[in-house]
Amino acid sequence: MSTPRAIERLRDAFPARCTPDAPLAALSTWRIGGPAALLFTPESEAELAAGLALLRAEDAAWWLVGGGSNLLFPDEGLAGVVLHPGQGLAWLEVEAPLLRAGAATSAVVLCRRAAQAGLAGLEFAGGIPGTVGGMVRMNAGAHGQELAQSLVRVRLLDPAGTIGWVDAAELRLEYRGSPGLGARLVLAAEFRLAADDPDAIKARLRELLERRRASQPLQEASCGSVFKRPADDFPGRLIEAAGLKGARVGAAVVSQVHANFFVNEGGASAADMLALVELVKRTVRERFSVELEEEFQHVR
Numbered sequence: 531m532s533t534p535r536a537i538e539r540l541r542d543a544f545p546a547r548c549t550p551d552a553p554l555a556a557l558s559t560w561r562i563g564g565p566a567a568l569l570f571t572p573e574s575e576a577e578l579a580a581g582l583a584l585l586r587a588e589d590a591a592w593w594l595v596g597g598g599s600n601l602l603f604p605d606e607g608l609a610g611v612v613l614h615p616g617q618g619l620a621w622l623e624v625e626a627p628l629l630r631a632g633a634a635t636s637a638v639v640l641c642r643r644a645a646q647a648g649l650a651g652l653e654f655a656g657g658i659p660g661t662v663g664g665m666v667r668m669n670a671g672a673h674g675q676e677l678a679q680s681l682v683r684v685r686l687l688d689p690a691g692t693i694g695w696v697d698a699a700e701l702r703l704e705y706r707g708s709p710g711l712g713a714r715l716v717l718a719a720e721f722r723l724a725a726d727d728p729d730a731i732k733a734r735l736r737e738l739l740e741r742r743r744a745s746q747p748l749q750e751a752s753c754g755s756v757f758k759r760p761a762d763d764f765p766g767r768l769i770e771a772a773g774l775k776g777a778r779v780g781a782a783v784v785s786q787v788h789a790n791f792f793v794n795e796g797g798a799s800a801a802d803m804l805a806l807v808e809l810v811k812r813t814v815r816e817r818f819s820v821e822l823e824e825e826f827q828h829v830r
């Protein structure tokens with residue numbers, strides 16, 4: 531494996547898209563993480579495919595990061611390349627009742643444009659700080675709905691460098707997962723939505739956002755829900771019932787607003803956050819015999 535050679539070749543081929551020693555904390559809604567040896571921000575499908583081909587040819591270490599809203603990066607950083615699709619991959623195309631969006635499109639923009647176009651079905655995603663690529667990968671959901679309900683096709687880049695649209699069924703979307711995606715990268719997604727009055731859609735978006743604001747610590751650095759829902763229960767209820775609201779390790783704290791949100795009060799390390807996660811898992815296991823499973827991904 532030659533990660534240093536891959537970094538050198540990427541910097542030669544795409545000098546304007548490469549940032550050495552890039553702080554990962556800036557890419558993470560948890561604001562945690564040391565530097566990545568190289569941040570590569572492709573601005574087109576062709577650049578992403580060429581960069582990936584180069585990384586694979588060198589058998590280099592690389593990671594794919596969208597909005598960084600579901601990831602915990604290591605304190606020591608990453609000795610490799612972080613691929614971060616740039617704004618050139620944030621595009622939207624309306625062909626009612628279909629809506630197509632590039633991987634880097636933010637959920638905020640996606641929901642706003644759908645509402646303006648009078649297309650309903652994505653209101654649940656308003657307020658999710660992710661991008662289309664990460665939302666497809668995670669099958670993002672809220673308020674009893676999820677992406678899988680309106681996703682019809684995805685545009686993928688496979689390890690061999692082939693690009694094409696495939697049926698969403700191939701991803702086998704499940705609760706916060708897409709086991710059928712495998713090693714493929716999402717370049718874009720196509721949603722089939724329902725025609726509705728734009729003002730009615732905007733009103734629903736506003737109402738769901740209000741519910742979020744009232745129940746989640748949106749002003750603080752977090753990754754959203756730390757744990758997945760166990761069968762027949764809610765992690766927030768279990769954590770609160772275990773008396774863990776406000777529990778802390780360093781600057782990593784179980785939110786007083788929502789116990790399944792762990793916030794970085796400022797300067798928390800990944801080690802602090804992981805220790806808090808372990809403390810909560812252990813306590814909930816001892817008190818309720820429930821094994822909580824992380825929803826966020828620990829990048830290593």
Ligand SMILES: Cc1cc2nc3c(=O)[nH]c(=O)nc-3n(C[C@H](O)[C@H](O)[C@H](O)COP(=O)(O)OP(=O)(O)OC[C@H]3O[C@@H](n4cnc5c(N)ncnc54)[C@H](O)[C@@H]3O)c2cc1C
Nearest residue numbers: 596597598599600660661663664665667670671672716754
């Ligand atoms: C305040 C807050 C509220 C949240 N609320 C919700 C919620 O209501 N519902 C919910 O489901 N989640 C929620 N989340 C979690 C998070 O926003 C979602 O998981 C989101 O889908 C992650 O998208 P992202 O672009 O940030 O992905 P990232 O965090 O960057 O990455 C997540 C995973 O997706 C992969 N990935 C990213 N881009 C691509 C791509 N183009 N192709 C293939 N794989 C890719 C990454 O490699 C990684 O494995 C919340 C988070 C926060 C901070």
